[in-house]
Amino acid sequence: MDLQVIPTSEDCTVEMLSCKFEGSEVVEQQNKYFSAFMRNRIKWECTEAEQFLDLDVKLNVVLEIYTMPFALLPVSAVEGPGNIVMQALLDQLVPLLVQQLLQDYEEWIQQQSQLLD
Numbered sequence: 001m002d003l004q005v006i007p008t009s010e011d012c013t014v015e016m017l018s019c020k021f022e023g024s025e026v027v028e029q030q031n032k033y034f035s036a037f038m039r040n041r042i043k044w045e046c047t048e049a050e051q052f053l054d055l056d057v058k059l060n061v062v063l064e065i066y067t068m069p070f071a072l073l074p075v076s077a078v079e080g081p082g083n084i085v086m087q088a089l090l091d092q093l094v095p096l097l098v099q100q101l102l103q104d105y106e107e108w109i110q111q112q113s114q115l116l117d
Contacts, residue, residue: 001019003015012042012101013040014040019036036062042054063082
């Protein structure tokens with residue numbers, strides 16, 4: 001997955017530039033039937049009680065299954081469990097993405113302060 005980070009004075013947008021499956025030949029052949037779009041808007045919010053990140057995640061994924069035995073099943077038999085798997089995957093990946101962005105931001109701040117010294 002290749003991402004582009006676009007910071008502004010108000011927020012930060014993370015857009016997916018590309019996403020491809022890697023692995024066996026069968027797995028990589030699925031790239032012909034797969035497309036995805038993702039845009040995350042991340043904003044630092046402050047209230048009297050706390051500071052937190054406000055995330056707005058938009059994700060569209062299209063994956064056509066032509067691999068046996070899945071191709072023999074009704075769409076609903078693959079789509080329902082597939083949606084559950086994708087949601088579980090997102091529930092794990094989005095916090096990791098935010099954690100990595102925060103770590104990168106902290107490193108950038110340190111580099112900027114060293115340049116000013």
